[in-house]
Amino acid sequence: MTGDTDSSEVFSKLRRQAEAVLKECGGPPGDIGTADISRLIHELEVRQIELDLQNEDLRNTTKDLQSARDEYCELYESAPAGYVTLDKDGIIKRVNAAAVDLFQYAPQDLIGRKFDLFLHLDDLPVYYKGMKNISRRDCRGNQDSIDVRLSMKAGEIRYVRLQFCAQYKEKDAFSGWRLAVIDIPPQKKAEQELRRAHDDLENQVSERTAELSEKNLKLDHLNKNLVEEQKRRNYLSKKLVEILEKERREMAAALHDEIGQAMAKINMDLDFLKDRLKAPPCDFINEVKAIQERVKSSRDFIKNLSRSYRPSVLDNIGLVPSIESMCDDIDESYPVNCHLFTKDIPEKINDEKALAVYRIIQEAVTNALKYSGAKNIFVNLIQKDGSIMLTIEDDGAGFDYAALSNQKDGKEKLGLLIMNERAVHADGEFRIESQVGKGTQVFVEIPL
Numbered sequence: 001m002t003g004d005t006d007s008s009e010v011f012s013k014l015r016r017q018a019e020a021v022l023k024e025c026g027g028p029p030g031d032i033g034t035a036d037i038s039r040l041i042h043e044l045e046v047r048q049i050e051l052d053l054q055n056e057d058l059r060n061t062t063k064d065l066q067s068a069r070d071e072y073c074e075l076y077e078s079a080p081a082g083y084v085t086l087d088k089d090g091i092i093k094r095v096n097a098a099a100v101d102l103f104q105y106a107p108q109d110l111i112g113r114k115f116d117l118f119l120h121l122d123d124l125p126v127y128y129k130g131m132k133n134i135s136r137r138d139c140r141g142n143q144d145s146i147d148v149r150l151s152m153k154a155g156e157i158r159y160v161r162l163q164f165c166a167q168y169k170e171k172d173a174f175s176g177w178r179l180a181v182i183d184i185p186p187q188k189k190a191e192q193e194l195r196r197a198h199d200d201l202e203n204q205v206s207e208r209t210a211e212l213s214e215k216n217l218k219l220d221h222l223n224k225n226l227v228e229e230q231k232r233r234n235y236l237s238k239k240l241v242e243i244l245e246k247e248r249r250e251m252a253a254a255l256h257d258e259i260g261q262a263m264a265k266i267n268m269d270l271d272f273l274k275d276r277l278k279a280p281p282c283d284f285i286n287e288v289k290a291i292q293e294r295v296k297s298s299r300d301f302i303k304n305l306s307r308s309y310r311p312s313v314l315d316n317i318g319l320v321p322s323i324e325s326m327c328d329d330i331d332e333s334y335p336v337n338c339h340l341f342t343k344d345i346p347e348k349i350n351d352e353k354a355l356a357v358y359r360i361i362q363e364a365v366t367n368a369l370k371y372s373g374a375k376n377i378f379v380n381l382i383q384k385d386g387s388i389m390l391t392i393e394d395d396g397a398g399f400d401y402a403a404l405s406n407q408k409d410g411k412e413k414l415g416l417l418i419m420n421e422r423a424v425h426a427d428g429e430f431r432i433e434s435q436v437g438k439g440t441q442v443f444v445e446i447p448l
Helices: 002-025 034-078 097-103 121-134 186-276 282-309 312-316 319-333 351-372 401-405 411-425
Strands: 082-087 092-095 144-151 157-168 174-183 337-343 376-384 387-394 429-434 440-447
Touching: 082 097, 092 097, 097 174, 121 144, 121 157, 186 282, 186 411, 319 337, 319 351, 319 376, 351 376, 351 387, 351 411, 351 440, 401 429, 411 429, 411 440
Parallel strands: 337 376
Antiparallel strands: 082 092, 082 174, 144 157, 157 174, 376 387, 387 440, 429 440
């Protein structure tokens, strides 16, 4: 009974559909016979079955599509690699759980923001280049990968590899990119960091090398000028010392040979005149004696002056006797005790070095006598390790060495400069120490 009812309902439904079709075709339903109606119902039944089958196929297809979509979403969400979907403006439209873990941001903090905001600034050029290349039509279906650094929420840097491909809609319309974000192992991170550090170092070395090359050229030019200037200065200074010594030698010879002989002759003449006078007046004899005294005083002065310019004993008997003679003259002529100590000084020393030592002592002692008010002067001259070690000390007033060194001129400063030049030209070293109220010490070392 139920089956008949269902058939009647189906028949009534088909009849109504048939009548509607005929009405649309313009035919009057009353003119159709029973046979035609039966045939038409049969055709509609067949058509209905076909539609039911098609609907069933459509439902199955829809179900399969939904299942595939669910499977895709499950795979997308549960994939071990991070997946990020971008639109054509580079804005994040979708992320999976792995990507959220990598970025350390909540999904709502990622979606809707541009992907490049999460990249290290130095990696943006390579990112833009890769995305541009892969979005070209001739690269459709291809994939590309780059290694970049992510700036995570905690402020840390994470090295990842981006594998990306372009996405298209209907009619080949470009719609965006799909990115796979893969964490790089620690070894790879170290390798990447080392490579970046190496590249940075290479750039710095190149820049520094270019800078140093330029500075070296300038420095070489400056050093060349300084060397030439030093050579010229040494030459002039040496010539000055040589000229000074030559003039002193000539003056000493002239004083000794010419004036000394003249004075000796005058003295002889006065002796002869005194012997020939018989019973001369006392005044005349006293006058002759006075003349002789003046001549003797002149001879002594000339002798001392000659010795100060060029000590003959330095040429004749050596350095140490010349210094001893100098100290004896000081003891006799000044209220100062000159103490000399020598040890292991060779009898024969290079003339230039011996003269340098003698002149330095002479200049230092003269300065002490003129300016220090010292009661004692100590001259120590020893030979040690193939060099002459000389010190001249006094217990005088001393002076401010720094202030004197900063003076532009002055006889005192000139004396120090001359002593230093003599030591330098003898391949030696010169140093002086002095404090107000604590005396002065001069140190000289000259190789033999």
